[in-house]
Amino acid sequence: MSENPTAPGLPGDDEPGRRRIGVYICHCGGNISDYVDVARVRAAIADDPDVMVAETTLFACADGQQHTMVHDIQNQHLDGLVVASCSPKLHTTTFRGVSRRADLNPYAYTQVNIREQDSWAHTDDHEGATERAIALVKAGIAKTRLSTPLSPLRVETVPATMVVGGGVTGLRTAIGLADIGLSVIVVEREAELGGWLGRLGPTFPHDTPGRDQIAGLVAQIAQRPTITVLTDAELVGKTGSFGNYTAKVHVRGETTDELRQFQVGTFVIATGADVYSPEVGELGYGIDGVVTLHEFGTLVDEATGGALTWHGRRVRSIAYVYCVGNRQAEGNAYCSKFCCAATVHASIKVSKVDPSIRQFHLHRDVRAYGRYELLYTESRERGSVYLRYPDDAPPAIEQSADGRLAVTLVDALTGPDELTIPVDLVVLVTGMVPRQNEALTSLLKLPTGDDGFYNEIHPKLRPVETVVDGVMIAGACQGPKPANEAVSGGLAAVTQSAGILKRGFAELDPLVATVNEAACTGCGECLTTCPYDAISAYPCDTGQKALVSAANCKGCGGCVPVCPEDAIDLLGYTSAQMLAAIDGLADREPVA
Amino acid sequence: MSDHGGSGEPTPRILVFSTNNISDPGIDLAGSRHLHYPATVSVLAMPCSSGIKPSWILHALQAGQDGVFIASDGEECAYLPDCAERTAHLVTVTQGLMAEQGLEPQRLKMAAVCSVCAEPFAKYMREFAAALSTLGPRPVTAG
Numbered sequence: 186m187s188e189n190p191t192a193p194g195l196p197g198d199d200e201p202g203r204r205r206i207g208v209y210i211c212h213c214g215g216n217i218s219d220y221v222d223v224a225r226v227r228a229a230i231a232d233d234p235d236v237m238v239a240e241t242t243l244f245a246c247a248d249g250q251q252h253t254m255v256h257d258i259q260n261q262h263l264d265g266l267v268v269a270s271c272s273p274k275l276h277t278t279t280f281r282g283v284s285r286r287a288d289l290n291p292y293a294y295t296q297v298n299i300r301e302q303d304s305w306a307h308t309d310d311h312e313g314a315t316e317r318a319i320a321l322v323k324a325g326i327a328k329t330r331l332s333t334p335l336s337p338l339r340v341e342t343v344p345a346t347m348v349v350g351g352g353v354t355g356l357r358t359a360i361g362l363a364d365i366g367l368s369v370i371v372v373e374r375e376a377e378l379g380g381w382l383g384r385l386g387p388t389f390p391h392d393t394p395g396r397d398q399i400a401g402l403v404a405q406i407a408q409r410p411t412i413t414v415l416t417d418a419e420l421v422g423k424t425g426s427f428g429n430y431t432a433k434v435h436v437r438g439e440t441t442d443e444l445r446q447f448q449v450g451t452f453v454i455a456t457g458a459d460v461y462s463p464e465v466g467e468l469g470y471g472i473d474g475v476v477t478l479h480e481f482g483t484l485v486d487e488a489t490g491g492a493l494t495w496h497g498r499r500v501r502s503i504a505y506v507y508c509v510g511n512r513q514a515e516g517n518a519y520c521s522k523f524c525c526a527a528t529v530h531a532s533i534k535v536s537k538v539d540p541s542i543r544q545f546h547l548h549r550d551v552r553a554y555g556r557y558e559l560l561y562t563e564s565r566e567r568g569s570v571y572l573r574y575p576d577d578a579p580p581a582i583e584q585s586a587d588g589r590l591a592v593t594l595v596d597a598l599t600g601p602d603e604l605t606i607p608v609d610l611v612v613l614v615t616g617m618v619p620r621q622n623e624a625l626t627s628l629l630k631l632p633t634g635d636d637g638f639y640n641e642i643h644p645k646l647r648p649v650e651t652v653v654d655g656v657m658i659a660g661a662c663q664g665p666k667p668a669n670e671a672v673s674g675g676l677a678a679v680t681q682s683a684g685i686l687k688r689g690f691a692e693l694d695p696l697v698a699t700v701n702e703a704a705c706t707g708c709g710e711c712l713t714t715c716p717y718d719a720i721s722a723y724p725c726d727t728g729q730k731a732l733v734s735a736a737n738c739k740g741c742g743g744c745v746p747v748c749p750e751d752a753i754d755l756l757g758y759t760s761a762q763m764l765a766a767i768d769g770l771a772d773r774e775p776v777a
Numbered sequence: 778m779s780d781h782g783g784s785g786e787p788t789p790r791i792l793v794f795s796t797n798n799i800s801d802p803g804i805d806l807a808g809s810r811h812l813h814y815p816a817t818v819s820v821l822a823m824p825c826s827s828g829i830k831p832s833w834i835l836h837a838l839q840a841g842q843d844g845v846f847i848a849s850d851g852e853e854c855a856y857l858p859d860c861a862e863r864t865a866h867l868v869t870v871t872q873g874l875m876a877e878q879g880l881e882p883q884r885l886k887m888a889a890v891c892s893v894c895a896e897p898f899a900k901y902m903r904e905f906a907a908a909l910s911t912l913g914p915r916p917v918t919a920g
Contacts, residue, residue, distance in 0.1 A: 273822070274801075300808065301804070301808035302804055302805065303808070303816075304808075305808035305811055306808035306899075307813065307816040308811055309813050310813075313815070314816050317817070317818075317819065321819060324821070632892070716858065741856035742823065742825055742827065742828020743857050743860075745830060746829065746867055751830075751832075755824070755828055758824070758828065760830060760832070763821070764836055766821055767833065767837045767842075768840055770819045770837075770840075771840040771841035
């Protein structure tokens with residue numbers, strides 16, 4: 186911008202060098218406007234000669250408002266868009282979409298974060314928050330003013346997906362991928378497919394044995410020649426770039442180890458979870474007759490002759506202790522979601538084996554949600570008794586002199602006196618824990634949450650994508666859940682993979698480094714600075730000049746300060762744009 | 778310095794360079810949790826802290842900021858394994874240039890802020906603002 190900003194151009198003027206920017210300042214339904222005077226923000230920027238439209242809006246992301254923006258861009262011939270609302274992590278895609286629909290270059294749009302980085306951080310300082318919003322919006326306008334139209338980089342994609350994990354989620358995902366026309370490689374660490382579900386008998390809610398469900402999936406996979414299954418195999422290498430990765434898989438054979446290589450476009454990580462294993466002494470674990478839910482399931486499924494037995498003795502009463510190793514103040518804080526329904530279901534199975542067995546469910550609250558509520562009702566109708574114990578006072582489990590077990594608790598309804606129930610078997614209702622997969626986690630650079638499970642980008646809006654391009658997560662590796670929800674995640678990952686791979690190409694952000702040919706002196710300082718080998722030299726009259734390969738450049742900008750001639754710029758973050766933004770924050774005209 | 782801190786004392790103006798994938802989400806989280814820090818803090822996000830030019834920092838200090846804080850990725854940077862060293866080198870170079878202009882090196886600070894480092898970020902901001910207050914106004918003002 187070399188033009189001298191003199192008299193403000195009237196809207197409609199086509200003064201050369203002037204931009205036509207639309208600025209939308211969001212109330213976020215009060216999340217912003219309760220702390221920031223959005224009308225004042227609008228007034229502070231409305232007179233900028235490059236701002237053609239300045240509006241406040243209740244919700245910038247609402248459909249109606251998006252239509253209005255498209256309309257404004259087209260009718261007012263806008264060539265820049267600034268949305269001051271929430272974090273760019275949430276709606277950059279939304280407003281780039283608005284730009285595209287209005288035939289505005291999406292890289293002429295700038296997101297300004299006046300919620301997470303302003304109103305919410307300064308709920309105690311309305312004046313300060315309003316001034317900050319004005320400065321941030323001015324910086325956003327300054328950046329947009331200097332934006333240049335950019336086209337996304339187009340990369341060819343490989344129509345193949347690698348599914349890591351051969352449990353119910355991975356197998357169902359593989360079938361979905363194959364049926365949508367993608368090649369699939371399933372990589373399973375164990376010798377057998379099936380994961381936890383493959384070892385289970387009848388499961389809730391339909392009593393179909395887990396191992397039958399897995400057998401059915403394996404049979405379907407056998408009919409699909411585009412699915413390759415590797416057992417005793419681990420993913421050990423990932424190179425390449427978005428849409429075209431080289432995956433290295435270590436396959437352990439009986440005599441030889443083999444390193445196989447595959448070209449894939451995306452990955453679906455479905456490595457599942459482990460079950461919580463109580464410490465010896467934790468709620469009586471280690472005492473004869475105290476078992477985990479998983480151990481108990483096997484016992485019930487193997488019961489024959491109308492009786493449930495433990496070490497040869499007939500079981501006549503059972504106590505289930507819920508929330509073992511989950512929802513703890515210290516340790517695993519999360520709820521494992523599946524265990525209430527699984528326990529309720531197990532008690533129904535028990536009553537079918539031997540209806541005379543007395544069953545006591547000692548819980549904190551029963552989270553048999555949705556249709557599992559029907560199982561809960563059925564279990565009560567079959568005689569199960571539910572007793573609620575306080576969060577901070579779990580039941581005590583002891584062995585009595587006659588070898589039986591005694592469970593003592595304070596029941597919420599009959600308390601505060603303690604209640605002791607003699608039983609033959611105590612079932613510790615154990616939930617899930619994250620699997621130990623450090624090698625895979627660090628290979629793929631997958632982010633994990635505080636709970637140790639993998640993190641998606643957004644729990645509602647982007648539930649299976651991760652911050653790692655082309656890598657999706659699904660199933661219990663993402664957090665504890667029942668099999669049906671795990672499979673839903675897998676099928677979401679199928680759709681997501683298809684969305685990326687079925688077009689045959691992908692578009693990447695063109696925000697890469699560029700060399701100003703005229704300013705480059707060919708000194709070679711930058712040539713060794715890029716670990717991705719994106720910078721090379723080419724000969725010219727004066728010796729050599731540097732060139733950045735857009736396909737290899739990751740857009741980090743690490744080479745930018747290395748250049749002694751200031752000849753490298755990162756598109757979207759050019760020196761001119763950053764300096765203008767800094768001036769915008771200071772609320773002053775650019776330094777010439 | 779700005780007069781809006783609520784206390785009547787001018788609150789130093791701080792420019793933060795954050796990184797899109799790591800420290801900016803951490804700063805977002807501070808806001809999401811309504812952790813308070815001075816409203817004189819502005820954040821500009823970049824892909825990676827290794828791409829910040831010393832001239833931008835000098836420009837910010839000349840254009841009204843009392844201090845510049847680089848919220849770097851530490852060891853977590855997805856782009857560059859030596860990101861921390863590169864950024865630290867930029868800080869050293871910049872502090873040299875600042876000294877030439879009579880600016881105290883304490884006006885430039887760098888710390889790793891992770892994607893869930895909400896509390897540490899708010900604390901850094903409060904501490905940096907306090908440290909800049911004791912330094913007093915910038916000795917050099919341009920423009």
